Amino acid sequence: MKRTYRPATTLVHAGQVRSNFAENAEALFLTSGFVYDDAEQAAATFRGEVAHYQYSRFGNPTVSMLEARLAAIEGAEACRATATGMAAVHAAILCHVKAGDRVVASRALFGSCHWIVTTLLPRYGIETVLVDGADIAAWGEALAVPTALVLLETPSNPMLDIIDLRAVSDLAHRAGAIVVVDNVFATPLLQRPLEFGADVVVYSATKHMDGQGRVLGGAVLGRKEWIETTLQPFTRNTGPALSPFNAWVILKGLETMALRVAQSCRSAATIADHLAGQAQVARVLYPFRADHPQSALARAQMSDGGTLVTFEMKGGQDAAFRLMNALDLIVISNNLGDSKSMMTHPATTTHSKVPPADRALLGISEGTIRFSVGLEDVADLIDDLDGALAALAQPRSVASARR
Numbered sequence: 001m002k003r004t005y006r007p008a009t010t011l012v013h014a015g016q017v018r019s020n021f022a023e024n025a026e027a028l029f030l031t032s033g034f035v036y037d038d039a040e041q042a043a044a045t046f047r048g049e050v051a052h053y054q055y056s057r058f059g060n061p062t063v064s065m066l067e068a069r070l071a072a073i074e075g076a077e078a079c080r081a082t083a084t085g086m087a088a089v090h091a092a093i094l095c096h097v098k099a100g101d102r103v104v105a106s107r108a109l110f111g112s113c114h115w116i117v118t119t120l121l122p123r124y125g126i127e128t129v130l131v132d133g134a135d136i137a138a139w140g141e142a143l144a145v146p147t148a149l150v151l152l153e154t155p156s157n158p159m160l161d162i163i164d165l166r167a168v169s170d171l172a173h174r175a176g177a178i179v180v181v182d183n184v185f186a187t188p189l190l191q192r193p194l195e196f197g198a199d200v201v202v203y204s205a206t207k208h209m210d211g212q213g214r215v216l217g218g219a220v221l222g223r224k225e226w227i228e229t230t231l232q233p234f235t236r237n238t239g240p241a242l243s244p245f246n247a248w249v250i251l252k253g254l255e256t257m258a259l260r261v262a263q264s265c266r267s268a269a270t271i272a273d274h275l276a277g278q279a280q281v282a283r284v285l286y287p288f289r290a291d292h293p294q295s296a297l298a299r300a301q302m303s304d305g306g307t308l309v310t311f312e313m314k315g316g317q318d319a320a321f322r323l324m325n326a327l328d329l330i331v332i333s334n335n336l337g338d339s340k341s342m343m344t345h346p347a348t349t350t351h352s353k354v355p356p357a358d359r360a361l362l363g364i365s366e367g368t369i370r371f372s373v374g375l376e377d378v379a380d381l382i383d384d385l386d387g388a389l390a391a392l393a394q395p396r397s398v399a400s401a402r403r
């Protein structure tokens with residue numbers, strides 16, 4: 001591919017390197033090692049004078065194709081794929097910081113990211129500060145002293161808070177920090193953090209990139225120099241390498257990602273509006289709805305509202321559980337970004353280990369449900385929701401007798 005193409009085209013073709021068999025589909029190089037023509041070539045490879053694959057912990061042709069495709073869709077100079085999204089987040093942080101450094105992060109983080117920042121980093125003598133992501137004054141205060149790294153997630157899990165990427169990047173750079181953005185909820189199709197000043201973007205490829213619930217994967221994207229001299233020594237020697245098989249599955253997932261994300265966004269917007277009209281629903285959060293507290297910011301830095309809708313049931317956990325248990329089509333699962341629609345109750349699942357006071361600070365109530373909208377016909381999804389809401393409206397004895 002010589003020219004630069006639009007995103008949907010890039011996702012189908014970018015990064016493909018054909019072997020001398022001229023295969024059409026991306027080849028799966030399921031091999032741990034590589035062989036050399038002679039001992040001299042091996043020696044020259046290890047001296048860095050010859051470009052030759054050495055070992056799949058360092059690099060693999062199928063994984064390289066995925067990395068090239070992801071770099072192309074992100075508009076990043078370089079990419080390294082990892083075994084999971086958490087391996088990507090962990091590597092992106094740990095490769096860059098050392099004892100005595102300071103890390104500032106948004107409070108609304110994916111559970112394991114929160115654990116890394118608040119539990120793991122302090123063990124290594126790294127000071128960590130959490131701020132309310134929407135509060136620019138709080139970012140300014142936290143970044144008034146020299147800082148090594150900023151980690152943030154926008155839209156956030158599960159309340160879909162939006163963080164001003166440009167404003168936080170400017171503050172972070174003045175403090176000497178690099179900005180790492182967990183862009184899982186937006187995908188590279190809806191939001192390109194590098195264009196707003198971020199330095200590094202991390203993904204769980206497990207979500208929309210595979211998008212069909214099959215494999216785990218992750219990626220770190222950024223400038224070539226940082227990837228090669230800061231990240232790469234860390235990943236080569238600590239080993240969060242992505243399996244070539246999983247890389248191949250994700251490569252094929254990317255080919256349909258533009259279609260899938262567009263459809264899920266359309267359905268999510270329709271469902272958000274539908275839920276907002278229901279008497280049993282206290283509140284709906286969807287970034288592109290006018291009643292989202294940061295809808296203007298969301299529209300300024302995202303091209304669509306995303307595939308997730310978060311809503312709050314009147315009647316707390318009891319109502320939330322009864323609604324989820326009354327669904328026929330939408331499954332109960334804590335994954336997201338999948339072709340199958342799924343709901344989770346954050347207070348008792350993804351955020352059950354967050355102390356109640358901190359959960360309240362994040363805005364997660366007992367009635368909060370996170371809905372990852374999939375690829376089913378949106379009319380079927382709405383019928384399923386309506387059926388469950390109707391069951392909820394009946395006296396409990398009648399509702400449970402019908403199940």
Ligand SMILES: *Cc1c(COP(=O)(O)O)cnc(C)c1O
Pocket residue numbers: 084085086087089110113153157182184185203204205206207216217218
């Ligand atoms: C899923 C997820 C991760 C972690 O990715 P894994 O592939 O599960 O390791 C990190 N951040 C966000 C926002 C996620 O949704």
